[in-house]
Amino acid sequence: MEILRRKADLRARTREWHAAGQTIGVVLTMGALHSGHLSLVEAARARADRVIVTIFVNPRQFNNPEDLAKYPRTEDSDAAKLAPLAIDVLYVPDPQEIYPEGFATTVSVAGVSSGLCGGTRPGHFDGMATVVTKLLLQTDADFSFFGEKDYQQLQVVRRLVADLDLKTEIVGCPTVREEDGLAMSSRNLRLESDARRAAPVIGRVLGDAARAISGGGDVAATLEAAQATLRAAGFDTIDYLELRGDPDLAPMQVADRPARLFLAAWLNGVRLIDNLPVTPV
Template sequence: MKMRIIETISEMRKVQKEWRENGESIGLVPTMGYLHEGHLSLIAEAKKRCSKVVMSLFVNPLQFGPTEDFERYPRDMERDSQLANESGVDIIFAPSVAEMYPHKMKTTVVVSEITDTLCGASRPGHFDGVATVVSKLFHIVQPDFAFFGQKDAQQVAVIKQMVDDLNMPLEIIPCPIVREPDGLAKSSRNVYLSEEARKQAVVLSRSLKQAEADYQQGLQPGEIKERAMSLIKTQPLADIDYVELLTYPSLKPLEKFNGQPFILALAVRFGDTRLIDNKIFS
């Protein structure tokens, strides 16, 4: 079947209802577009598990702060459509802002506690916007599975918590971070980096590798965090937003290792571009 682009909620609901009646399983890959290999890896995983794959393409204004990059967030529908089609997506669901938010929202989905740290602390209201739009997408598409990249590990934790708390009838599938050959995590925002910033940004993955070695050598959480920060600070353009060692997925402070999974999470600006990266230790 040829890939379709659907722009209205009513049409998307009609199609998913027909699929359901035919016994199809539905996978949803939520994106804000400007696709890269990370997104394509989510599509590939969705195709393994589901007979039909929907990729949503929507730059969600609710998750951007007033000084953030909503207007300049990269968009290229033609390119995205070609990549999605080549990857085997059945439907791109690409609603307009007016379609998703025809009037001022009076309802917001708020996930507490695990949004108090990391990007939740430095970007107030961000995860309220994420949880709200993802909840809307789940209700519209009604997928059996939804696929999210582990690069935004806090987002994965937030969405899983929402699905669990609200008994939403689907499974969240986290997928591994996809990296450039030099280690930089794939991100739509990488296009903003200057040539020099791009070179220096590799320090993020280097600091994660160093942390892994430090952990294996028996260093304590405070030491690992400090060494990661020191390495990042060797790059002149690096402006640290946060470097945190926390339990995962509960995202509580980690003072000593006790066998539970934990995450080293980074957010660093290189010029005007804010990049995130992480490693989960389990």
């Protein structure tokens, strides 16, 4: 595994690979890698001839400076986790490789970015879309792999790739969960012991609500009951618990077509998100 920090060095390597007729898969991360990330790397290895993993904690997608400051930075342990997977390049760009002096461009995606995390984290998706566009261009990837846990992010990336005529195929991969059902996230590292024991209720509540709505249950009443359960379990604030169409993410009051339930809630100062599909019977 080669560790590169300059886009010129990365591009030299990707030119060699493409000249040899090899395909490139990339997994974009902010580090603090867990099994969910590693499952994306394994999917990339199965699909592409060469694999790049990127680590860049992107300041432009944090609307809360404190959240940015607390985000774990664990490059050495991340590299150790990647070593057995035989990736080709770990790209850890210096900040000026992403945002050089005078940088003045923002990629903004309308529609699927509205509401949900787009509503509660102003500017988040603009920052995410901008850095994803830059990294897809810098890596010259044929495939890029994203987890469905961040489902709104996945739809935003698919939209920007289609709209900007980028060549990269975006591949969605299933959410990876802990044994107790909690969706894997780098933020889970910040949960203290009591909060970590309470956190899995988020998956159980979503599962119960998805089954109830799929079976014809009233959407508003089901979501109200789910919120009450979350508050009783210790969740401080619920940013949203909504039914949205899939894949357009339009708000829905009646489950009359394929949809997803989306949830973001705070537990002892840590924001957790999850989602599950809803398929009407």
